[in-house]
Structure formats: C-alpha cells, structure tokens
Amino acid sequence: MLSRKSGLRNPLRVSLLASSILSGLSMNAIAGxxxxxxxxxxxxxxxxxxxxxxxxxxxxxxxxxxxxxxxxxxxxxxxxxxxxxxxxxxxxxxxxxxxxxxxxxxxxxxxxxxxxxxxxxLHENRSSGQWEHDHNHGDDEHDDHDDHGGHDHEEEHEHGGEHDHAAEHDHDETHDHDHEKDHDGHAHDEHAHDEDHAHEHNDEEHHNDEHDGDHVHEEDHDHDHGQFDPxxxxxxxxxxxxxxxxxxxxxxxxxxxxxxxxxxxxxxxxxxxVLKQDLDGQLSVVQDKPYLVFHDAYQYFEKEFSLSAVGSVTIDAERKPGAKRITELREVIRERKAACIFKEPQFKPVVVDVLAENLDTNIGELDPLGSNLAKGPKAYNSLMTSLGDNLVSCLTKK
CATH class of the missing domain: 3.40.50.1980 (Nitrogenase molybdenum iron protein domain)
Structure with missing residues (x-):
C-alpha cells in the first residue's frame, strides 16, 4: 500500500511527467x-x-x-x-x-x-501611342482618337470614397489604355497612381527588353505602382x-x-x-486575328503569344462608355475588321452586345481571374488554357 507521503508525491510526479510529454508533443506538432x-x-x-x-x-x-x-x-x-x-x-x-x-x-x-x-x-500601362505601336498599325493609326477631352462617363459608382477618379481621367477608351486607374476594374483613388511621380530606374534594377516600356526585375525593388500593369x-x-x-x-x-x-x-x-509550349502552338493560328478586349488586362498574355488585340471597350471596367464612345468603337471594329469582342464574366455584357449589333464580329468571353474555376493547384493551368481555348474559338468562328 502506498504511504500518504508517497501518494502525494507520485501524483505530482505523474502530473509533471504528463505535462512534459504534452509539451513535447505540442512542440513537435507545431514544428510539423x-x-x-x-x-x-x-x-x-x-x-x-x-x-x-x-x-x-x-x-x-x-x-x-x-x-x-x-x-x-x-x-x-x-x-x-x-x-x-x-x-x-x-x-x-x-x-x-x-x-x-x-x-x-x-x-x-x-x-x-x-x-x-x-x-x-513588367509591362508599362499602355497609352494609345504604345498600344498602336505594339500592334504595328503604322499609318492607319487613328489620330482622331487622340482627342480625349470629350469622353462621357455615364455611370457614377460609389465605393466608399476610394474610387472617385472620374474627373481625373477624361480618356478615349478605345486605344488609350492609360491604365493607371484600371486593373480588372481596379480603379483606386487612395493610391491614385500619382502621375507626377515618374518611376525611377537604374541599370542594375531594370533593363529594357524587346518591347519599349517592359522591365525585368533583377532584384527586389519598390516602384511607382501606377506605371506598370499589374x-x-x-x-x-x-x-x-x-x-x-x-x-x-x-x-x-x-x-x-x-x-x-x-x-x-x-x-x-x-x-x-509544357503549358507555354501547348498554348504557343494552339494560338499560332490566330496571331494575326484582330480583336477587342473588354478592358486592357491581357497584354502579358498578348505579348507572350504574339496576339493582335487592337483595343479595349473601356478603361474603367465598371463604367460603361457613352453614346459617343459606342459610335467610335463601332468604327474601330469596322476599320480594323475585329473578328471578336471579348466580354468578362464579372461585368454586364450589355455594352458588348450593343457594339456587335449588325457588325461582322463575334462575341466571346475572357476571364483574367478564373472566377468560375474551383480553387486548387490546377486552377492556374485551367485559367490559362481557358484563355487560349476561348480566343481560338471566337477568332476562328465563321
């Protein structure tokens, strides 16, 4: 029989031992x-x-x-x-x-x-001049679209004061991809991409590659967030x-x-x-097919696969173009013989339907975010494959 003294001591020893074991298990669990x-x-x-x-x-x-x-x-x-x-x-x-x-x-x-x-x-946000130069439109560039003073924003959107920038950007939305206020509809006043602050580069941080306005980060570097397409x-x-x-x-x-x-x-x-090789082969058949995107979100994809996008429907994806803008866009579609106009699932397609009405152009859909995909390690490949499939399907449709 245990003595009263040993009976008191043993539970204490058991408690300490258990505490030590639990502590060790906890540390191992945390480590793992x-x-x-x-x-x-x-x-x-x-x-x-x-x-x-x-x-x-x-x-x-x-x-x-x-x-x-x-x-x-x-x-x-x-x-x-x-x-x-x-x-x-x-x-x-x-x-x-x-x-x-x-x-x-x-x-x-x-x-x-x-x-x-x-x-x-990084590719710089595109102005009209860069956009037209990148796609080799040469002498048929539309100088009439360089007058941006008359742009009519028909919709106002309230976003808690964070996105009130309509007055700052009176832009022609066909070729002027002055994307400093729009990324997938990501116009943001609180970091208004201050146009007065030029991005500072030195030769060690960036170098130009084959495209003007493209930069490669050779080391981690903070930059002017308004200069580059995100x-x-x-x-x-x-x-x-x-x-x-x-x-x-x-x-x-x-x-x-x-x-x-x-x-x-x-x-x-x-x-x-392997994905890049597959897409390169798939998209080679439509590289010379002109098309319009809903907004200028795709230049990384376009440049990687030498595609021929000729403009975007809107700069700010949440603001539909006015009547004047619709007329100009329809003229672009006719003159450039755009084979397709691409809408996006995050935004209402009404304006795209209006643009395509009675014109010899198709309507497709591109989604830069993969909104309909299940999350997981395969989602990225599915997103990129979907972009390729949808481009080819729309651009080759008779």
Missing amino acids: EAPKVAVSILPIHSLVQSVMEGVGEPELIMDKSASPHGYSLRPSQVRALNDSDMVVWVGEGLETFLKKPLSQQEGKKTVLELMNIKGIT HIWLSIDNAKAIVARVGDELAKIDPEHAATYQANVKKVTADLG
Missing part, C-alpha cells in the same frame, strides 16, 4: 505544422498551393467570383490575414483593399508583393518567377519542409513550360 499562408486572388493562390502541395493549403482571401475593384474584406478574411505567417499579393496597383491592412502587418510577418520580386517582367500572372514566364520566389520564402519560414517546397517548384516549373 504547415505555415499559415494567405493569398489575395485565385490565380496566385493556385500557384502558391502548387508549391505547398503535400504540406498544407493556403487561404484564399478574395472571393473568387469577385473583382478587386471596390472589394471589401469580411471579418473572417481580416482574421485570416492577421493569423497568417505569410501574405502573397500582386501589389497595391491591383488589390487596393489590402493596402491598409497589410501596412499594419509590417514587421510582423512575411509580406510578398509580387510586382516587386526578382525575375518578374496583371503579371497572365505571363507564364512570370508565373515561373512567382513559384520560385514563393518556394524560397516558404523554405525560410518553414525549413522543415524546404525539400518538399523545392521539389514542388521544380515540378511546377516544368509543367508551366
């Missing part, structure tokens, strides 16, 4: 857990998830069927940001709704702004750079799974190479 990663939009989420395959799943912040324009975070999404070890976003030129909450996270976690990372090729994921070469950097960052914050991340990066990079 995947890092908490929050990602802004579906295409980037897919790339990040492909790197985390076999370790964990990142949190998708923005609803996949939504547009970043005027988006407001729900409390659960704010909590996901606050609880994360790493946040991956494109940058304030796209996801303005993340600018303020992420500024409050500085120094607390890894925040990866993809427009600033090494290896990313739709960087629509270049497969950029996707490779994103995957590589995400793998490196994950390995830093979770060294236990570093080998898995790096193996995934290698596999995903190879898969992306």
Whole structure:
C-alpha cells in the first residue's frame, strides 16, 4: 500500500511527467505544422498551393467570383490575414483593399508583393501611342482618337470614397489604355497612381527588353505602382518567377519542409513550360486575328503569344462608355475588321452586345481571374488554357 507521503508525491510526479510529454508533443506538432499562408486572388493562390502541395493549403482571401475593384474584406478574411505567417499579393496597383491592412502587418510577418520580386517582367500601362505601336498599325493609326477631352462617363459608382477618379481621367477608351486607374476594374483613388511621380530606374534594377516600356526585375525593388500593369500572372514566364520566389520564402519560414517546397517548384516549373509550349502552338493560328478586349488586362498574355488585340471597350471596367464612345468603337471594329469582342464574366455584357449589333464580329468571353474555376493547384493551368481555348474559338468562328 502506498504511504500518504508517497501518494502525494507520485501524483505530482505523474502530473509533471504528463505535462512534459504534452509539451513535447505540442512542440513537435507545431514544428510539423504547415505555415499559415494567405493569398489575395485565385490565380496566385493556385500557384502558391502548387508549391505547398503535400504540406498544407493556403487561404484564399478574395472571393473568387469577385473583382478587386471596390472589394471589401469580411471579418473572417481580416482574421485570416492577421493569423497568417505569410501574405502573397500582386501589389497595391491591383488589390487596393489590402493596402491598409497589410501596412499594419509590417514587421510582423512575411509580406510578398509580387510586382516587386526578382525575375518578374513588367509591362508599362499602355497609352494609345504604345498600344498602336505594339500592334504595328503604322499609318492607319487613328489620330482622331487622340482627342480625349470629350469622353462621357455615364455611370457614377460609389465605393466608399476610394474610387472617385472620374474627373481625373477624361480618356478615349478605345486605344488609350492609360491604365493607371484600371486593373480588372481596379480603379483606386487612395493610391491614385500619382502621375507626377515618374518611376525611377537604374541599370542594375531594370533593363529594357524587346518591347519599349517592359522591365525585368533583377532584384527586389519598390516602384511607382501606377506605371506598370499589374496583371503579371497572365505571363507564364512570370508565373515561373512567382513559384520560385514563393518556394524560397516558404523554405525560410518553414525549413522543415524546404525539400518538399523545392521539389514542388521544380515540378511546377516544368509543367508551366509544357503549358507555354501547348498554348504557343494552339494560338499560332490566330496571331494575326484582330480583336477587342473588354478592358486592357491581357497584354502579358498578348505579348507572350504574339496576339493582335487592337483595343479595349473601356478603361474603367465598371463604367460603361457613352453614346459617343459606342459610335467610335463601332468604327474601330469596322476599320480594323475585329473578328471578336471579348466580354468578362464579372461585368454586364450589355455594352458588348450593343457594339456587335449588325457588325461582322463575334462575341466571346475572357476571364483574367478564373472566377468560375474551383480553387486548387490546377486552377492556374485551367485559367490559362481557358484563355487560349476561348480566343481560338471566337477568332476562328465563321
């Protein structure tokens, strides 16, 4: 029989032993857990998830069927940001709704702004001159579209004061892709892409490639967010750079799974190479087919596959063009013999239907965000494949 003394001592020893075991288990569990990663939009989420395959799943912040324009975070999404070890976003030129909450996270976690990372090729937002030059319209450039003073915005949209910029941009919306206020409908006043601040480059940070206004990040660098088009994921070469950097960052914050991340990066990079080859072959048959997009979100895709987009329906995807603009656009369609006008699922297609009425042009759909795709590691490839399929289908339709 145990003595009273030993009876008191033994439970204490058992308690201490149990506490020690539980503590050890807890530490091991924590050590084995995947890092908490929050990602802004579906295409980037897919790339990040492909790197985390076999370790964990990142949190998708923005609803996949939504547009970043005027988006407001729900409390659960704010909590996901606050609880994360790493946040991956494109940058304030796209996801303005993340600018303020992420500024409050500085120094607390890894925040990866993809427009600033090494290896990313950036294309400048297009003005009418750049747009026409890129597509070799030569002497038939439409100088009459250079007068932007008469643009009529028929719709006003209230977005909590963050997007009131109609008075700042009186632009012709056919060729003037002065995209400083619009990215997938992402016009944002709070970071009004200050046109007075020119982007500063030096030779070590950027170099021009074959296209004027294109820049390659050789090292991480902050830039004027209004100068560059943020739709960087629509270049497969950029996707490779994103995957590589995400793998490196994950390995830093979770060294236990570093080998898995790096193996995934290698596999995903190879898969992306095959995807690019497939799309290149598929799109070669429509490279000389002119078309209009709903708004200028696709130049990374266009340049990577040498496509012939000739303009966009609107600069601000949330503002329909007025009657004057419709007339000008219909003239562009006739003169350029645009084979197709592409709408987007996030926005009402009424204006596209009006534009195409009684004209020899088809209507298709392009979705730069993959709003109808299931999230997961295959979503990015599905998005890019869908763009290729929809372009070829519309541009070759009789």
